[in-house]
Amino acid sequence: MIIKKEPEQIISYLEDTSNLKFGSADVVYIPKNESEVLEAIKDAKKNKMPITASGAGTGTTGGRIPQGGAILSLEKLNSIISIDKKNSRATLQAGVIVDDFLKELGKDNLFYPPFPTERMAFIGSNVSTNASGEYSFRFGATRKYVERIKVALSSENILDIKRRQYIADGNGVITSSFFKVKIPEYRSPDTKNAAGYFSRPGMDLIDLFIGSEGTLGIITEVELKLIPALPPRSIMILFFEKDEETLKFLKRIKKEIASPSARNDKKFNVYALEYFEKNSLGILRKSRHQKIGGQAFPNIPECESALYIEQEAKDLEEWLELLEEYNLADTWIGENERDYNKLIDFRHKLPELINEYFRELKQTKVSLDLAVPENYFPEFFDFYKKMAKKTEVEYVIFGHIGENHLHFNFFPKNEEERARAQTAYIEAVKKAVANGGTVSAEHGIGKLKHKYLEMMYGREGIMEMVRIKKTIDPFCMFGLDNIFPKELLQS
Numbered sequence: 023m024i025i026k027k028e029p030e031q032i033i034s035y036l037e038d039t040s041n042l043k044f045g046s047a048d049v050v051y052i053p054k055n056e057s058e059v060l061e062a063i064k065d066a067k068k069n070k071m072p073i074t075a076s077g078a079g080t081g082t083t084g085g086r087i088p089q090g091g092a093i094l095s096l097e098k099l100n101s102i103i104s105i106d107k108k109n110s111r112a113t114l115q116a117g118v119i120v121d122d123f124l125k126e127l128g129k130d131n132l133f134y135p136p137f138p139t140e141r142m143a144f145i146g147s148n149v150s151t152n153a154s155g156e157y158s159f160r161f162g163a164t165r166k167y168v169e170r171i172k173v174a175l176s177s178e179n180i181l182d183i184k185r186r187q188y189i190a191d192g193n194g195v196i197t198s199s200f201f202k203v204k205i206p207e208y209r210s211p212d213t214k215n216a217a218g219y220f221s222r223p224g225m226d227l228i229d230l231f232i233g234s235e236g237t238l239g240i241i242t243e244v245e246l247k248l249i250p251a252l253p254p255r256s257i258m259i260l261f262f263e264k265d266e267e268t269l270k271f272l273k274r275i276k277k278e279i280a281s282p283s284a285r286n287d288k289k290f291n292v293y294a295l296e297y298f299e300k301n302s303l304g305i306l307r308k309s310r311h312q313k314i315g316g317q318a319f320p321n322i323p324e325c326e327s328a329l330y331i332e333q334e335a336k337d338l339e340e341w342l343e344l345l346e347e348y349n350l351a352d353t354w355i356g357e358n359e360r361d362y363n364k365l366i367d368f369r370h371k372l373p374e375l376i377n378e379y380f381r382e383l384k385q386t387k388v389s390l391d392l393a394v395p396e397n398y399f400p401e402f403f404d405f406y407k408k409m410a411k412k413t414e415v416e417y418v419i420f421g422h423i424g425e426n427h428l429h430f431n432f433f434p435k436n437e438e439e440r441a442r443a444q445t446a447y448i449e450a451v452k453k454a455v456a457n458g459g460t461v462s463a464e465h466g467i468g469k470l471k472h473k474y475l476e477m478m479y480g481r482e483g484i485m486e487m488v489r490i491k492k493t494i495d496p497f498c499m500f501g502l503d504n505i506f507p508k509e510l511l512q513s
Contacts, residue, residue, distance in 0.1 A: 024052035045087035075236040077147030080140035083468025116146025135161035152233035159424035170245035176497040188227035206486040217462040237501035254335040257356040295424030296330035325351040393427035393463035
């Protein structure tokens with residue numbers, strides 16, 4: 023096992039895309055196998071140090087940034103153990119980079135649907151945050167594809183959890199090899215969700231660990247369900263003069279996708295349905311990055327919004343017939359490989375530019391990651407637009423509109439603007455939660471969103487999470503300050 027103790031060796035592990043600056047650690051353990059993971063846990067216990075699991079640093083809420091203690095980096099647990107083409111399963115260590123995994127699957131004409139936008143992320147981090155990406159509209163988040171995990175516990179044991187192996191009984195109690203735990207009384211929302219510990223009647227223990235943000239143990243190995251490689255796809259970017267037209271089009275497309283006739287005809291097989299409002303388009307337009315995929319992209323028209331749609335290539339003719347009914351400011355189509363890749367890069371470039379801008383401002387993100395149920399989304403969308411105007415702080419809105427989940431990023435330039443942005447944030451959280459939504463659809467809670475999670479589940483719900491944490495991690499070693507404040511563990 024590699025052990026790093028010098029400050030200059032540790033500093034690169036004290037950052038992620040949240041731009042948090044308070045990180046510190048005494049040591050970094052870099053194990054190469056499960057035995058060394060347990061050895062690191064034993065050593066940290068001996069020295070009374072908490073442990074923070076460290077992935078690739080792609081997180082946005084400070085999850086891997088400790089405030090003292092030890093870091094356990096999973097970078098050397100990076101082997102793809104097996105790819106079982108016959109049974110559409112893969113087993114891999116937690117430190118495998120998602121992009122490397124996708125490339126290996128491509129050789130066998132297989133695919134892992136919930137891969138995140140940040141393809142350099144570690145697969146174990148995806149599981150620990152229930153990550154999702156551009157295809158989650160079609161396929162859902164990580165949870166659906168996890169069949170087995172191995173977790174290193176603070177008791178220095180490895181818990182091997184197969185799906186359907188440990189199920190909550192009628193009293194809500196799950197009995198595993200090493201502990202009994204009662205599931206929370208609160209219930210996770212039906213929306214896309216990555217907020218706090220998962221809870222449903224009759225739930226599976228594996229789902230308690232998925233999305234637990236490294237607070238219950240160290241995930242060392244995962245087994246994932248795969249699907250056949252995707253068919254050829256094309257991309258359209260539709261530019262709308264008015265947001266009202268965008269919403270009308272969106273409503274129609276969702277209805278077409280859900281209708282029996284559309285399914286039977288196999289029309290509108292949509293994989294991604296994404297939104298860009300005018301400020302998002304402005305960032306792309308004005309950016310110094312005037313090339314995408316090595317090629318200059320067309321001039322972005324002046325308009326209120328755009329929809330990015332990825333669908334099966336064979337459906338393009340039906341889409342073009344539909345688009346004739348709409349007065350669009352412009353339409354971009356990526357049908358051949360070059361143009362397809364260019365438009366994928368157009369979509370991925372925006373988060374990179376936003377993160378760069380935050381770094382330039384030297385500000386911690388004020389970034390909403392809310393999702394709401396389908397029936398409430400039009401009203402919530404209207405609220406977002408009014409909130410942005412009222413707050414008078416620079417902002418962008420973009421993201422997964424197909425799942426009623428948009429990213430709202432404020433760019434406060436000073437403390438007065440930050441205060442206005444935070445007030446608006448709280449108002450938005452209250453509206454989302456009151457209507458069955460979530461405070462975090464995909465980024466998790468980390469160290470930045472404790473108070474919003476409490477607004478979602480109440481103090482009692484947070485204390486139930488604390489109880490679960492103490493049951494599974496009685497030494498209170500792992501991921502301190504992720505999900506809820508570490509001070510609550512002393513109560």
